[in-house]
Amino acid sequence: MTVLVTGSRGRGASTLIGLLDAAGIKVTAASKNPADLSPPHGVDTVRCDLTDPTTFDAALTGTDAVFLYAEAAHAGTFADRARAAGVEHIVLLSSSSALAPDAAGNAIATSHLAAEHALSTAADTGAFEATYLRPGAFASNALQWSRALRTGHAPALPYPHAHGDPIHERDIAEAALAVPTDHAAAFRP
Numbered sequence: 338m339t340v341l342v343t344g345s346r347g348r349g350a351s352t353l354i355g356l357l358d359a360a361g362i363k364v365t366a367a368s369k370n371p372a373d374l375s376p377p378h379g380v381d382t383v384r385c386d387l388t389d390p391t392t393f394d395a396a397l398t399g400t401d402a403v404f405l406y407a408e409a410a411h412a413g414t415f416a417d418r419a420r421a422a423g424v425e426h427i428v429l430l431s432s433s434s435a436l437a438p439d440a441a442g443n444a445i446a447t448s449h450l451a452a453e454h455a456l457s458t459a460a461d462t463g464a465f466e467a468t469y470l471r472p473g474a475f476a477s478n479a480l481q482w483s484r485a486l487r488t489g490h491a492p493a494l495p496y497p498h499a500h501g502d503p504i505h506e507r508d509i510a511e512a513a514l515a516v517p518t519d520h521a522a523a524f525r526p
């Protein structure tokens with residue numbers, strides 16, 4: 338199995354690349370700017386800009402599964418090209434905002450829902466399996482507090498006594514790893 342990981346400069350994607358490589362699964366690290374990547378030794382890189390469909394075919398060649406960032410404008414084209422390339426599974430990094438009661442009026446939710454919908458439309462025809470990861474706030478968002486903390490200030494929060502359960506990007510990456518590998522195992526004779 339070969340897994341194409343898009344957005345490889347991102348924290349979740351780069352963690353997933355390490356997990357796939359450590360598991361002995363062939364992975365290609367895709368990014369808008371592959372020159373900026375420092376993947377593990379032996380991991381190939383390829384340019385895949387999710388806002389530029391002309392980059393999709395070369396990146397998808399020989400790919401069985403994809404970890405995809407939610408770029409709504411071209412998600413339908415990406416799904417079409419993935420189907421043409423014989424991709425069997427796409428794992429989309431969506432957002433818990435898609436589950437919110439006010440999702441239809443929330444810009445973050447609607448962009449993730451549009452990407453989910455584009456994949457669902459293709460998946461419903463049997464093109465490939467699609468799985469949507471819907472994490473809430475990333476734990477690394479707290480790094481934004483570092484400047485204030487270093488200078489002895491409290492982080493500026495709109496609701497300082499509110500409770501949240503942020504998720505670490507490694508947990509998201511481990512969920513993303515489990516989906517295509519469990520899927521492949523289920524079909525193994």
Ligand SMILES: NC(=O)c1ccc[n+]([C@@H]2O[C@H](COP(=O)([O-])OP(=O)(O)OC[C@H]3O[C@@H](n4cnc5c(N)ncnc54)[C@H](OP(=O)(O)O)[C@@H]3O)[C@@H](O)[C@H]2O)c1
Nearest residue numbers: 344345346347348349368369387406407408432473474475
């Ligand atoms: N931050 C949160 O709390 C949170 C919570 C839930 C969902 N999400 C979703 O997770 C995704 C990434 O979150 P992040 O920016 O916080 O962290 P990140 O993992 O650091 O993502 C940044 C990198 O991911 C790629 N990327 C991200 N979004 C993309 C898009 N829409 N189209 C094309 N490439 C994209 C780019 O990689 P390359 O330049 O290498 O191609 C970019 O450098 C977003 O879709 C966001 O809505 C975030």
